[in-house]
Amino acid sequence: MPTPFRSTTILSVRRNGHVVVAGDGQVTLGNTVVKGGARKVRRLGEGRAIGGFAGSAADGIALFERLDEKLREQRAPLRRAAVDLAKEWRTDRAMRRLEAMLVVADLEGTYILSGSGDVIEPDDGVCAIGSGGPYALAAARALLVHTELPARGIVEAAMKVAAEICIYTNANLVVEELS
Numbered sequence: 001m002p003t004p005f006r007s008t009t010i011l012s013v014r015r016n017g018h019v020v021v022a023g024d025g026q027v028t029l030g031n032t033v034v035k036g037g038a039r040k041v042r043r044l045g046e047g048r049a050i051g052g053f054a055g056s057a058a059d060g061i062a063l064f065e066r067l068d069e070k071l072r073e074q075r076a077p078l079r080r081a082a083v084d085l086a087k088e089w090r091t092d093r094a095m096r097r098l099e100a101m102l103v104v105a106d107l108e109g110t111y112i113l114s115g116s117g118d119v120i121e122p123d124d125g126v127c128a129i130g131s132g133g134p135y136a137l138a139a140a141r142a143l144l145v146h147t148e149l150p151a152r153g154i155v156e157a158a159m160k161v162a163a164e165i166c167i168y169t170n171a172n173l174v175v176e177e178l179s
Contacts, residue, residue, distance in 0.1 A: 007027070007028060007054055007055060007130060007131060007168055008023060008024055008026065008027075008040055008053075008054045008055075008130040008131065008132070008168065008169065009023065009024050009054070009128065009129075009130045009131065009132030009133055009135075009136050009159060009162045009163070009166060009168075009169040010022070010023045010040065010041065010052035010053065010054050010103050010128060010129050010130050010133070011023075011103075011126075011127075011128040011133070011136040011137070011140060011155055011158055011159055011162070012052070012103050012105050012110050012125075012126065012127050012128070012155075013125065013126050013140050013144070013151045013154045013155050013158075014105070014110055014125030014126065014151060015125070015144065015150065015151040015154065016150065016151070017107075017179055018150060018151040018152070018177060018178070018179040019050070019105045019106070019107065019110060019125070019151065019177070019178050019179075020151040020152045020154075020155045020175060020176070020177045020178075021041050021050045021051060021052050021103060021104075021105055021155075021175075021176050021177075022041060022052070022155045022156070022159050022173050022174065022175040022176075023039075023040035023041040023052040023053075023054075023130075023173070023174055024040075024132070024159065024162075024163060024169045024170050024171070024172060024173060025037040025038045025039070025040070025170055025172035025173070025174065026038070026168060026169060026170040026172070027057065028168055033170075036170055036172050037172050038057065039174050040052050040053055040054070040057075040060065040174065041174045041175070041176050042064065042174075042176065043176055044064065044067055044068045044071055044104065045067075045068060045071025045072055045078070045081070045106075046071070046072060048071065048078070048106055049071060049078045049104055049105065049106040049178075050104070050105055050106075050176040050177075050178055051064060051067070051102055051103060051104035051105070052102070052103050052129075053100050053101065053102050053103075054100065054101050054129045054130035054131075054133070055099045055100030055101055056098070056099045056100050059098040059099050059100040060100040060102070062098060063085070063089070063098060063100055063102055063113075064102070066085055066088070067081055067082070067085050067102070067104065070084055070085060077106075077108065078104060078105070078106040078108065078109060078111070079108065079109055079111070082104055082111045082113055082119050083119050085113060086113050086114075086117050086118065086119045087117065089113070089114075089115050089117070090115065090116060090117035095115070096115060098115055099115075100115075101113065101114050101115075101129045101130075102114075102129075103127055103128070103129055105178070106178065107178055107179075109121055110122060110125055110127060112127050112129060124141070124144070126140050126141055126144065128140070128162075130168075130169070131166050131168040131169065132162035132163070132165065132166030132168065132169035133162075135161055135162040135165045135166055136158045136159055136161065136162035137158075139157065139158035139161040139162065140154050140155065140158035143157055143158060151177070152175065152177055155175060156173065156175070159171070159173055
């Protein structure tokens with residue numbers, strides 16, 4: 001898997017028929033915070049799916065637009081649209097240069113997408129990307145095992161942990177949920 005971007009934290013948790021994706025709002029240039037309230041998580045495919053991106057904002061938004069088109073035009077399930085996007089991203093000369101990763105989810109599945117053609121579905125319904133991803137992932141997995149918190153509660157608590165540890169992550173969250 002590619003080296004994680006030092007830019008953000010995106011976390012997705014699935015529990016009891018709910019899936020939640022959250023992202024922090026911090027944007028950095030080098031070692032300077034230039035924005036604290038960016039929106040890196042959004043709904044896709046007329047609200048049927050949700051996703052978040054880590055990496056270049058312009059590249060992440062471009063990838064979201066392509067995935068959204070695939071979901072809307074074909075009325076395709078997220079799995080199919082994700083695989084189609086990953087193939088296009090890997091093979092298209094211009095798209096290959098896009099520097100971002102995506103986490104996308106619907107009620108059926110959660111996927112990590114990368115420019116090397118990865119479409120990874122986590123075994124436990126929990127995944128994270130970005131510089132604070134490992135911290136958020138560890139916290140979310142521990143909370144899943146040791147608490148009865150709902151998916152949203154787990155995401156919010158785990159993202160707080162990541163924001164306290166990762167200098168590229170803040171506590172200004174955008175959270176989207178499907179149930």
